Amino acid sequence: MADTTASNGATCVDRLKSYVRTQKGFILAGEMFISFIIIICYAASFYGGYSALxxxxMIFAMVFFGIFMMDMDKQFTMVNWMWSDLFRAGIGAILYIITSLICVIGGSGDGARIAGGVFGLIAGLLFAYDTYTIFLQVKTTRQHTAASTEDRV
Structure with a gap:
């Protein structure tokens, strides 16, 4: 039976508020926000195909935000969420920087495309910072794991 003493909406909102206050939650919320701004800029430009990135x-950041906010990463241990998040952020940083440079360099006469490129460069830096913080977590996690002392033959 469902627990009727606590409402699920309040619990979810409380988790959302508390997770956004953490460093990782703030970074993921920033990634979603800057990606939304970039979508608007590229949609207003003559070349809307750059909005696919x-x-x-933004969808990947939403998925990881939801997984980390609801602590599903501790329930589904089949996936190494830290490494998955590292690859997501690293690939996002590289792709944002490449497409943004293309848009800024070749966007003469299209102000929305240049604005999207500038915001894309900012997003690339944000994703690179996220990659750096995740890399530091991976590095400290690897140093704290104990070596196996079993003698197997």
């Missing part, structure tokens, strides 16, 4: 990265 921003849409994909």
């Amino acid at each position: 921003a849409i994909c990265e």
